[in-house]
Amino acid sequence: MxxxxxxxxxxxxxxxxxxxxxxxxxxxxxxxxxxxxxxxxxxMREKTRLCPACGQITEDVPCRICGDPARDSAVLCVVEEPANAQAVERTRAFRGRYHVLHGALSPLDGIGPDQLAIEPLLARLKTGEIKEVILATNPNVKGEATALYLFRLIQPLGLRVSRIATGVPLGGDLEYADEATLARSLRGRRPLDEQTG
Amino acid sequence: MxxxxxxxxxxxxxxxxxxxxxxxxxxxxxxxxxxxxxxxxxxMREKTRLCPACGQITEDVPCRICGDPARDSAVLCVVEEPANAQAVERTRAFRGRYHVLHGALSPLDGIGPDQLAIEPLLARLKTGEIKEVILATNPNVKGEATALYLFRLIQPLGLRVSRIATGVPLGGDLEYADEATLARSLRGRRPLDEQTG
Known part of the structure; x- marks a missing residue:
């Protein structure tokens, strides 16, 4: 016991x-x-493994998403953890593929680029199939640092690199948003026709 | 008692x-x-009134912000309540002026355009001094409806109309964001060089 x-x-x-x-x-x-x-x-431990292509937890190789020809192979969504990819998947707003880093840069914890799945990411980008990389690491200190690091690494390859939007959550009130988030929300304002379109 | x-x-x-x-x-x-x-x-009740220009609660007429020549009079931030303008002000990220609507559209509660400070807003816009209107109503049902209504009203005037960004709050984790917010965050993604600049 x-x-x-x-x-x-x-x-x-x-x-x-x-x-x-x-x-x-x-x-x-x-x-x-x-x-x-x-x-x-x-x-579960016997049957699951990481998809060798994207790093998602899967029972099939390649995983359901990497193996689905209907998914847009030109857009890659980079996330920290498998659970983050599942969160994006639940939105049903994304039809591309994923790349799981298995962590975020955190020098104080000894997590550098070599501890993350960055080499496999660069290898995927060099095939020429991917046109846009969406950096969907978490909007906290480690995730932002990781996004910036990846941006500097990927931009020279001539790909479109974008970052998910930071802002006031839907249903939220400006008064209850923290100041840094509200400042970002203002800085990240967009022409309204684009958003409604 | x-x-x-x-x-x-x-x-x-x-x-x-x-x-x-x-x-x-x-x-x-x-x-x-x-x-x-x-x-x-x-x-407090004797000394405060609403600024006749922007609708903020103030002791001085015009209010401290409307009367400050260092503020950028070409950018107007439209908010629902005085407290929302104060929240934006606390970010120190905005150097323009404000317009307080004193509410949001809510037909079920009998709040239509005539119950909000929309006529005074249009009058301000027609002076030609304002080049960009930032719709900073709350990202909830009423606030979004109000932003869309104002967008349709203001766009024909040839002004730039933008909406504050909706997304995962800073310090947040993708896993804990609700699906609608995460979907918006993806849809509202931006090229990273713009954001870091």
Missing amino acids: ERLALFLRRLPGVGPKTAARLAHALYRMSEADARGIAHAIVD | ERLALFLRRLPGVGPKTAARLAHALYRMSEADARGIAHAIVD
Whole structure:
């Protein structure tokens, strides 16, 4: 029981108390359910891998998106983590393909360009199929630094490089936006006809 | 005491319990402090008015911003409420002038164009001094409808009309952005050299 709790604490957001509660829940539930959870974990680890093309978590090689001929192979959306690509995918607003960096630059944590999937990204860009790279790293310190680094690396290749918009969230109120976001929102203003079109 | 509590309930976010607590606090504090609060309320109401030019709350006519020759009179930022103009002002990212609509279009609440300061806005635009109008109404249903309405009204005058950017807030994570905001953030992506410049 204690060994299980110790292992569960390796999950994000699980401290000693939650770990003990989870371990007790796994003890009280039916044998079938407990074995089901354990088996699903092993099964997931056996069946999933990273797509060798884009770095997404997938059961198929290439992944569903890389293998879909209906997707626009001229537009590449670069994200930090597989979960970010899934977030963009849920918007149904993007029909291109993805490239997962598996992190963001963070020199203090020892994460430099070599720790990220940047070489494979450059290799993909050099095939000439991609015309636009959308840098969709998170709009925080590490993500912005990563976007700027990639921009400097990719621009000389003559590709269109764009950055997702930062601004006041939809449904939000100017009064509740932080000052830096509101300043960016003003700086990033666009002619209205473009936006409504 | 009960009469005071009833009046205090007219403040936003103040229910019966908070009103009673505030009334008791006003009873327990020093005579000078209580009279100070009452006097400050009356004083504020006597001394402030709306700037006849921009609609901001002000003690001076014209307001500090309309009267400042260093502000750029060619760029006008249109907002719903005085508090929104103050939010933009806090960013220190805007050097033009403001126009407060005193609300947003909301037909279901009986708020049409005639209930907003739209006629005075058009009168200002027709002086020829203003070259760009930034529609900084809130990025929610009413604010978006108001921006679109104003865009259609102002565009024929040949002015540049822009809308503040909607997107993932600074410091945010793509995973925690709602889908509509993330979709807008993608649609509103910009060439990176423009943004870093």
